[in-house]
Amino acid sequence: MFSKACEYGIKASIFIARESIGGNRVNLKQIATSINSPEAYTAKILQELVKSGIISSVKGKMGGFEMDPTTLAEVKLVHIIKAIDGDGLYHSCVLGLNECDAARPCALHKRIFMVRKDLQKMLEVTSMNDLIDDIDNGLAFLKH
Template sequence: MFSKACEYGIKACVFIAQESVSGNRVNLKQIANSINSPEAYTAKILQQLVKADVISSVKGKTGGFTMNNTNLENIKLVHIIKAIDGDGLYHSCILGLVECDSKKPCALHNRIYSIRQDLRNMLEDTSMSNLINDLENGLAFLKH
């Protein structure tokens, strides 16, 4: 459903958010290890997230990545996905057709519409706080 970069970006943001709540900054190596992602690939993803103001970066010996603790309720999954994958999830044809819309729909266009609406609602409603709470309560995990 999401690109591999987006999957890593979501996991990285959850890890960074968890550490930020504890008052910690995390470096690239810590993030890559925590989400089982190659460092160079993770660095590119983190750059996109910094550019989109989803996470913050501090340079230097004591630097690293962080999220604003007071803003974790306002950082939604949709922000991460748009920063990495754009909004094609909502608009691109599920069958990969170049032309696909309500006027000229593919075979699945009308069937997928309500599912996409539900997905959009979930992505716009789910915050970093929600995800951290699920992890802390043992309702979810980041890696096996």
């Protein structure tokens, strides 16, 4: 459903947010290890998240990546997905056709429309706090 980069971006954001709540900054190696991602690939993803204002990067010996714990309720999944993958999730053809819209639909266009609307709503309301709460309450996990 999401690109591999987006999956890593979501997992990295959750990891950084959880650590930030505890007052910790995390470095690239810690993040890559925690989400089972190659460091170089993770670095590129983190750059996009910093550029989009989702996470912050602090340079220096005590530096690392962090998120402002007071804003985690406002950081929604949709922000991370747009930062990494753009908004193609809502508009691109699920069958990969170049031309697909209501006037010239693919075979799945009408069937996927409501699913996309529900998905969009979920992504727009689900915050970092929601995801962290699920993990902290044992209802979800980040890593096998």
